[in-house]
Amino acid sequence: MYEAALTLYGEAGWAGFSLDAVARRARVGKAGLYSRWGSKERLIVDALAAWIPPRPSGGGPGPLREELIRLATAIFDSYFDPVGLVYLRAQLEAMIYPDLFGQALERLQRERIRLGRAIVLRAVERGELPEGTSPALVLDSVSGILSNHVLSTPASQRRALLGRRDEYVEQTVDFVLSAVGYRAQGRDGLLSL
Amino acid sequence: MYEAALTLYGEAGWAGFSLDAVARRARVGKAGLYSRWGSKERLIVDALAAWIPPRPSGGGPGPLREELIRLATAIFDSYFDPVGLVYLRAQLEAMIYPDLFGQALERLQRERIRLGRAIVLRAVERGELPEGTSPALVLDSVSGILSNHVLSTPASQRRALLGRRDEYVEQTVDFVLSAVGYRAQGRDGLLSL
Missing domain, CATH: 1.10.357 (Tetracycline Repressor; domain 2)
Structure with missing residues (x-):
């Protein structure tokens, strides 16, 4: 769910973000989304809070x-x-x-x-x-x-x-x-x- | 018109951009906007094409x-x-x-x-x-x-x-x-x- 939310947000930004659009993209029912998050504000805040941004991969510290x-x-x-x-x-x-x-x-x-x-x-x-x-x-x-x-x-x-x-x-x-x-x-x- | 369009675009991005919203912000009728531009794509392209971005003010060249x-x-x-x-x-x-x-x-x-x-x-x-x-x-x-x-x-x-x-x-x-x-x-x- 968070991945669908973040992908949609990355593409469309805040103005294009809605629970309905996330539900369509994640192929889940809208009812569940509305009952869990209630608003698009709460969903994006949760998705960002859970997000781990791209990190460099491989290798340890230094040089x-x-x-x-x-x-x-x-x-x-x-x-x-x-x-x-x-x-x-x-x-x-x-x-x-x-x-x-x-x-x-x-x-x-x-x-x-x-x-x-x-x-x-x-x-x-x-x-x-x-x-x-x-x-x-x-x-x-x-x-x-x-x-x-x-x-x-x-x-x-x-x-x-x-x-x-x-x-x-x-x-x-x-x-x-x-x-x-x-x-x-x-x-x-x-x-x- | 272009200023209203660019301000809206700066705030809301592409997904939040529409001829209706520009008309509301510029306090003009929608009919005129639709007949002149027809689509939000053409309006934003024209507005960007006419836009002069913020430039440094004052002073001539150098140092x-x-x-x-x-x-x-x-x-x-x-x-x-x-x-x-x-x-x-x-x-x-x-x-x-x-x-x-x-x-x-x-x-x-x-x-x-x-x-x-x-x-x-x-x-x-x-x-x-x-x-x-x-x-x-x-x-x-x-x-x-x-x-x-x-x-x-x-x-x-x-x-x-x-x-x-x-x-x-x-x-x-x-x-x-x-x-x-x-x-x-x-x-x-x-x-x-």
């Missing part, structure tokens, strides 16, 4: 460059997937309907901030980044450059961009890393870059 | 830092305005409905790219940026960092962010400038930074 490339690839891919667009859609709509989306989103936003902060702080501990590096700046940069680039690429050039996804993601991560003073650490603790 | 601060301030402010959100909304929806929004948006996207390219190329000519600096990278960075930061700020902290808008915009621009090797040029052509 920083590898972690960021995995994260950036997951972010890049999410823009090409209606459910992946849920996060961006909800952020945009939270600017207009803060009472409805603000709270449901706040958990996701704090979780993202915590995830990003952990990645950056581990890198500082390993000596890959200077003390005092701003986690928000690193994450806003990687995520923002990607989203701005994907979204502002004209539809007619989108396929070409997809074709060089890995190269583009690596370039972006390397640009941000050099901007924040990244120093790769070799296994023996010496600089390897 | 680069000043131009980028004006541009970044206009972008920052646009996220707090339903009509300003039209561009982001249409970009998101063009990922889902490329046939409808792709073409209307492509003009705006190309215009933005041209504007950004002109700013960066002038700065290269003045010696403020190294030869070969990528205009897309500079613009994706400034615009993306801001949008990611504003949109991922929890609703409860948004007022605080607005309160330090100028400081935040300057920090962001200075971060991007240092990342791309900016050198301010004094009036006498010597480095002033």
Whole structure:
């Protein structure tokens, strides 16, 4: 049910969201939906609360460059997937309907901030980044450059961009890393870059 | 009419957009709207085609830092305005409905790219940026960092962010400038930074 709700929301946004449309998409009766949630507000808030956004897959912590490339690839891919667009859609709509989306989103936003902060702080501990590096700046940069680039690429050039996804993601991560003073650490603790 | 259409679209998105709703908001008769546009697709395409997105105001060309601060301030402010959100909304929806929004948006996207390219190329000519600096990278960075930061700020902290808008915009621009090797040029052509 939540998946049908989130897919519909990702595609149509809040104005196109209704219990009837979710019931049609999930192929369930409307009566059950109405008796369980009663309103479309309660359903979307529950669906967002239960949602686990796309996460980078595979690999453990560090080195920083590898972690960021995995994260950036997951972010890049999410823009090409209606459910992946849920996060961006909800952020945009939270600017207009803060009472409805603000709270449901706040958990996701704090979780993202915590995830990003952990990645950056581990890198500082390993000596890959200077003390005092701003986690928000690193994450806003990687995520923002990607989203701005994907979204502002004209539809007619989108396929070409997809074709060089890995190269583009690596370039972006390397640009941000050099901007924040990244120093790769070799296994023996010496600089390897 | 176009303003009513764009405001409605910025708030409600494509799924909430209809000729009836535009007529109500613009306080005009539906009959006129139907006879002129016939469908909501044609109205939104015309409204986007006629739209001039928020532009930085005041000041002429250069120096680069000043131009980028004006541009970044206009972008920052646009996220707090339903009509300003039209561009982001249409970009998101063009990922889902490329046939409808792709073409209307492509003009705006190309215009933005041209504007950004002109700013960066002038700065290269003045010696403020190294030869070969990528205009897309500079613009994706400034615009993306801001949008990611504003949109991922929890609703409860948004007022605080607005309160330090100028400081935040300057920090962001200075971060991007240092990342791309900016050198301010004094009036006498010597480095002033």
